[in-house]
Amino acid sequence: MGKKTKQIAIYGKGGIGKSTTTSNISAALVEAGYKVMQFGCDPKADSTNTLRGGEYIPSVLDLLRENSRVDAHDAIFQGFRGVYCVEAGGPQPGVGCAGRGIITAVQLLKQQDIFEELDLDYVIFDVLGDVVCGGFAVPVREGIAEHVFTISSADFMAIYAANNLFRGIQTYSNKGGALLGGVIANSINTDFHREIIDDFVEKTQTQVVEYVPRSLTVTQAELQGKTTIEAAPHSEQAGIYRRLAKRIAGHTESKVPSPLDAKELRAWSAGWADQLIEIERRSERLVANA
Template structure:
């Protein structure tokens, strides 16, 4: 009997550190002895750069534009520690749907049974979370991914994108869609950032999987074209990414989140804005969250 491949989708708004987090998870899983494929689903096609010394790889859609028929192995490139790297790609600028690359690539790999052939343990989909589009919803909608995680900072637009993702998960949950594993809280340095994220996950019936601080180690590593796991394996940041990977390994139960309506989210954000102003002026303590 073939082993079960654990397929995970990691969403988040552009610029939030989603690909950085995903690549470090892939690297940590690989170090733990698992066979991993990272599947970049962003039209920018830069998800796997730090797994390959900063080098871009030809995308599925680019390759299809050059030839009519493509073998999946033509678009799979190995990176750090043998990780299989794939970039779905996007359309030519100004033409077509940005989600088409995901749809095309997923169909190609399913038809050719690539995951089984490579004997993978994990497939990690790195998906843009800003855009509410059929293509970007494929890993959730079609139940391709078993668990979904979202990367979010305490910034409002990141929380807004996460809340929209929760709506998509809830919509497809009754039709066999993927469920939410939790929130990966990124760039959490200020105490109030942790309080905001903690309050958001409580309001939406989910949980924080890991808190990741902003670190210059990440910047230094990426300037070398590497993950933190590869470039600074003994750093505190690498230990946090390794801890996150271990939690994903042990994760089994995902759930349907309870997203806020737009008005509720705005009201929640407005109360937090007032609370932070009061905290800054010394009127209240930071942990007076129950009063907002």
């Protein structure tokens, strides 16, 4: 006891590779000898699957549904090299309140002093999507995560979600909330992708922490129910994840981002769309000429 647990939140639009990336970061950190907990904040409750051989674990809210009192230990499972896995869980789509579910689950662990008890070095919250309501903002509030990273591809919808998150961070920033560490650029395979992301982080005054390419190695590992770190420890992709984890671990100074407002965002994306169309046209011409 006594050391300060570093708490990090990673946000990203659904389907962007958020859980994959987060799980690889967690795996890389345990591999490096740290005590790590990954806390999935998504009603689907599958954030930690690849840390546990593809296996689902009962969520905090599953336990709450069944019992009048919940011992937080019942919701904590160990996976790859002892990494602690927790899933907040949540309701079926279309009913109840997923946001409240996250509030409840996070409070439960905090009240039972779990992070201190497990003597953790890192807690990594893997949070769904953009900040749609108060519940999804819980990890960026005072006293929970200090640093937030967002995962985004060069896809406009993913960037919208990132921009939304920046707005949430801005809201809480003057009230002791978390600050932005930067963007994890995912599925970046072309220079063009890279340019889009670079331009976005420049406009919003943040930084790219790492460029992660799309890779078949990741898909193969996932099919085995494993992280890339576990399934292909010597692959180039594993090296990228380790570098990313190291950067996140070493990261100390986060900032308040400057999100684009709705009009700016539209203008920005329209500008890039024009270039995109131009590139497509050129490539079509190439195909036609061939």
